[in-house]
Amino acid sequence: MARRVTDEQIAAFVDGHLEGTEAALVAAVLSEDEEARAYAAEVERANGLLREAFGAPMGEAVPVGLRDSILQSDDAAADRKVVALAARRPARWPLAKMAIAAGVAVVIGAGASAILVSQMTPGYQQIVSLGTAPADGPLHKALERLPSGAVSDAGVQPMVTFRDAAGRICREFEAAGEVPDHLEFGIACRGDEGRWDVEIVVAAPLTEASPQGYRPASGPGGDALEAMLDALGAQPVLGPAEESELLRRGWR
Amino acid sequence: MQQDVKRDMVALVPRLRRFAYAISGSRDEGEDLVQAACLKALDRLDQFQPGTRLDSWMFRIVQTTWIDRSRRRVRRAEVSDPDGMARRSDEGVGARGAEDRMTLERVRAAMASLPEDQRAVLALVAIEGLSYKAAAEALAIPLGTVMSRLARARSKLLPLVKETA
Numbered sequence: 001m002a003r004r005v006t007d008e009q010i011a012a013f014v015d016g017h018l019e020g021t022e023a024a025l026v027a028a029v030l031s032e033d034e035e036a037r038a039y040a041a042e043v044e045r046a047n048g049l050l051r052e053a054f055g056a057p058m059g060e061a062v063p064v065g066l067r068d069s070i071l072q073s074d075d076a077a078a079d080r081k082v083v084a085l086a087a088r089r090p091a092r093w094p095l096a097k098m099a100i101a102a103g104v105a106v107v108i109g110a111g112a113s114a115i116l117v118s119q120m121t122p123g124y125q126q127i128v129s130l131g132t133a134p135a136d137g138p139l140h141k142a143l144e145r146l147p148s149g150a151v152s153d154a155g156v157q158p159m160v161t162f163r164d165a166a167g168r169i170c171r172e173f174e175a176a177g178e179v180p181d182h183l184e185f186g187i188a189c190r191g192d193e194g195r196w197d198v199e200i201v202v203a204a205p206l207t208e209a210s211p212q213g214y215r216p217a218s219g220p221g222g223d224a225l226e227a228m229l230d231a232l233g234a235q236p237v238l239g240p241a242e243e244s245e246l247l248r249r250g251w252r
Numbered sequence: 253m254q255q256d257v258k259r260d261m262v263a264l265v266p267r268l269r270r271f272a273y274a275i276s277g278s279r280d281e282g283e284d285l286v287q288a289a290c291l292k293a294l295d296r297l298d299q300f301q302p303g304t305r306l307d308s309w310m311f312r313i314v315q316t317t318w319i320d321r322s323r324r325r326v327r328r329a330e331v332s333d334p335d336g337m338a339r340r341s342d343e344g345v346g347a348r349g350a351e352d353r354m355t356l357e358r359v360r361a362a363m364a365s366l367p368e369d370q371r372a373v374l375a376l377v378a379i380e381g382l383s384y385k386a387a388a389e390a391l392a393i394p395l396g397t398v399m400s401r402l403a404r405a406r407s408k409l410l411p412l413v414k415e416t417a
Contacts, residue, residue: 016381
């Protein structure tokens with residue numbers, strides 16, 4: 001049966017988007033056309049169900065931590081010339097929150113960078129430290145030379161390569177130490193002088209729950225990593241072709 | 253002045269979380285998204301134009317944060333996460349009975365089955381009650397695109413929801 005108005009117009013009427021003569025036209029059609037009325041009811045019901053289905057957060061108080069971090073934040077500073085610096089600042093709060101949420105023992109770090117050490121074996125020796133990776137060390141060598149997925153003799157594996165908001169090349173990596181069943185994973189970014197600066201390291205025991213071993217992309221450590229990726233303004237991961245071209249040219 | 257904006261931002265948090273939940277399909281992810289988005293917004297508060305809608309501006313930041321994350325995740329999944337992204341289901345908080353919970357669960361599943369861009373438009377219009385114009389501003393897309401995405405989203409979602417009636 002031909003109708004004088006479209007489904008879209010009826011939906012727009014329900015959404016409160018129509019005005020004037022168009023609204024009047026749809027209202028007139030609705031009053032005389034049962035099929036049109038049924039469609040309008042369907043749209044209205046779906047809107048209501050959607051509000052209800054995702055409505056749980058509306059009944060919850062704003063967490064004190066989030067409220068305070070909004071209200072007590074510094075007013076936008078004038079000296080935000082370095083994009084990366086500005087982008088880094090927010091990282092501290094989520095990282096701290098993640099650490100608490102996970103019952104993670106220690107958060108060490110200043111400014112942008114942080115290391116999370118989660119309930120590690122006593123006497124655990126960190127493999128990777130924050131800051132510039134020594135140019136003759138295993139981390140620098142692996143990040144500088146290996147494609148993603150390859151593992152160095154020293155047990156360092158670059159995972160993915162991306163650019164941050166400032167255009168720096170950054171790589172996620174994993175490093176296996178001498179302590180069995182423990183793994184460190186993190187992000188390092190390459191500076192102009194060819195140095196790799198470690199922005200975050202998460203040390204975590206491998207969990208038995210997963211037959212494939214620990215998954216850095218999930219869990220509290222993964223959340224911290226995710227927060228750091230947001231803070232860095234990480235761009236989508238580079239494809240293999242693009243990465244190998246950059247590798248060939250020494251990341252330039 | 254900025255203090256007023258910050259207070260408004262705090263007041264917006266529940267709605268931002270609802271939106272983030274709707275587009276990500278996960279309460280945890282949604283909370284995390286909102287937190288990241290608020291910190292981003294504070295960092296570029298000088299870019300917010302007083303007199304324009306703070307909610308549209310914030311919805312946009314939540315949405316771009318989500319898009320960035322999903323893009324990264326897709327690529328990362330290829331590299332290191334064969335399990336893909338785990339989506340935790342909600343317990344149906346607020347539902348009155350088991351049947352209602354099932355209905356709401358189905359609505360969430362139907363929403364999750366929509367393409368990313370349609371989900372965002374539908375969430376802003378149907379859930380957040382934004383006008384088509386405000387939704388277009390929030391997503392930085394033309395008004396016509398809002399309408400066509402909305403039409404596509406509804407043509408897929410309505411039959412899925414109807415079964416439960």
